[in-house]
Amino acid sequence: MLPNEVIDSGTLNNLFFYIMMMGLLLVLAVFIRLKFKIFKKYFIPAALIAGVIGLGLGPYGLNLFSEAMVSTWGSLAGILISIVFAPMLLGMRKSDSKGKSKLMLRHLVYSYTASLLQIGVPLVVAALVIVPLFDLNEMFGTIIEVGWAGGHGTAAGMMEVYTDLGWAEGGSLAVTTATIAIVFGIISGVIMINHGVKKGYTSVVKSTEEIKGENKDDLINIENQKLNSKGTLNPDMVEGYAFHLGLISIAVIIGWFIQQFVTLFVTGIPLFPLAMIGGLIVNAIIMRTKYSVTIDKHTLNRIQGLALDFLVLGAVASIQIPVVINFALPLLIITAVSIALLLWYFYYLGPKFFPEEWFENAIVHYGAYSGVTAIGLMLLRTADPEMKTEAGQGFALRAPFYSPILGGGLITSIIPVLVVNSGALLIGLGAIGIVIILLIISHFTGLINIMPSRSVKLSRARSN
Known part of the structure; x- marks a missing residue:
């Protein structure tokens, strides 16, 4: 059954005002980042700054923003996530990936390993230590x-x-x-890149001065400004943005109908x-019609980015401090x-x-x-300013086979349901077991080499 609730004008006016306040915070955060270079140095996004400001001015801070306003921001974040996810697979065309299958598979298995470890190890630690010690929910x-692989969205x-x-x-x-x-990811990542340059781990950047020189100005001069979307209609x-937002709307509606069907068998799927x-x-x-030319991926990315900025702002500002x-x-x-798990994942498995x-x-x-x-x-x-390595290409090629499933995809969304039905320990051990199987298969198929070898050095350089 389709939603048929009528929203009164007073509620709409309040919602409009709340969104305008989010816009105000976002602009304020932009100028704060422009003014205070420490935020630029550590790549802290304006949306996160705006969210922290909103949190500080909310009911658990100075109380300038009402509970109703902040709660609405949190609810909006839950809605905007569908706008962020719906266009992820829109606009995909057949790309020339000839000869890149092994690179893509390495990135894909590395991605699955990260998410499954972030599912399995915390669940096992929670089940054996945290839940019994602090009497917490198994979820x-x-x-x-x-939060880590999935992010704020x-x-x-x-x-x-x-x-x-x-x-x-x-x-x-x-x-x-x-x-x-x-x-943590931003600050530790920058530190690790500097450390990697000094240790000779990096293939392209060979001095820390090159890293500092790559920090681009947040203000783009007029002569360097570029168009970031194309008109297809x-x-x-x-208006092109209206058309692309319409496509996103259709995707969300289809997703809603799928959700209604799935709910007949399993509850809790977002x-x-x-x-x-x-x-x-x-x-x-x-894509099977002549109208495939109407889709511009850059326009979809702009809409997605707009939703994500407001989502991060609303999600952070609505954090319940007492909890x-x-x-x-x-x-x-x-x-x-x-943190220990991720560092092991990077330095050992990488x-x-x-x-x-x-x-x-x-x-x-x-x-x-x-x-x-x-x-x-x-x-x-930062580590590869001109994208000379194949890292970006491999990371992109694996996305269609990873993003819909883990790191915020379908499996991520049903893990809490599985934990409620089967327990944290069983699901955690299952996730770790899948990682072990993936690594063994990858090793014996020659995709990776998980066996320790004295001849393998961390500082392998890019072969020419």
Whole structure:
């Protein structure tokens, strides 16, 4: 049955005002980043700054923003995530990936390994230590992959799922882990790149001066400004952004119908991964017609980016501080475990997965699974300014086979449901078991070499 609630004008006016206040905070954050260079130095995005300001001015801070306003921002984040996910598979065309299958498979297995480890290890630690020690919900271990690999978008989208499963605190904790992860990922990533340059791990950048020189100005001069979308339709007929937003809307509607069907068998599946499947269906249909030229991927990316900025702002600003304080110690423990796990994943598995240019290939994943894809690409750009290595290409090629499933995809969204039905320990051990099987298969098929070897050095340079 389609939603048929009528929203009164007073509610709409309040919603309009709340969104305008988010816009004000975002502009304020932009000028703060422009003014204070430390935010630029550590690549802190304006949306995150705006969210922290909103949190400080909200009911748990100076109380200038009402509980109703901040709660609405949090609810908007849960809606915007569908707009972020729906266009992910829209506009995909057959690309020339000839000869890149092995590179793509390495990146794909490396991606699955990261997400499955972030599911499995925290669940096992939670089941054996944290849950019995602090008497917490078994779903506590799920917040790491949701917040770290999934990012703020997935964390915001999972708020309703956690509430429906009887653990309302889970949403705020997941957003908190996403905030911790993105700040940690950016700062530690920059430190690791500097360390990697000094140790000779990097293939392209050979001195720290090259890293500093790559920090671009946040203000782009007029002569360097470029168009970031293309017009595919006559503007006399329809505005291009409106048309692309319409395509996204169709994808979300298809996802909603899929959700209604799935709910007949399994409850708790959120809309956003299904909206991505809706986008895939729309893309499959339109790409088989002459109207495929109407889709501009850059325009979709702009709409996606707009939704993501407001999503991050709303998700961070609506964090429930009392909940975070109450869970501070178990949150600290599981965060420390996650940091150690990610560092092992980067420094130990990275060189084994990528025999050449290991640092660049691994750093893009490190950033993506401690923040979002944009952070991973930012770290890659810092280590490989002109994209001379194949890291970016391999990372991109694996996306259609990874993003719909893990790191915020379908499996991520159903893990809490599986934990409720089967227990954290069983699901955690299952995820770790899949990682072991993947590594063994990859080793014996010659994809990677997981056996220790004295001849393998971390500082392998890019072969010419």
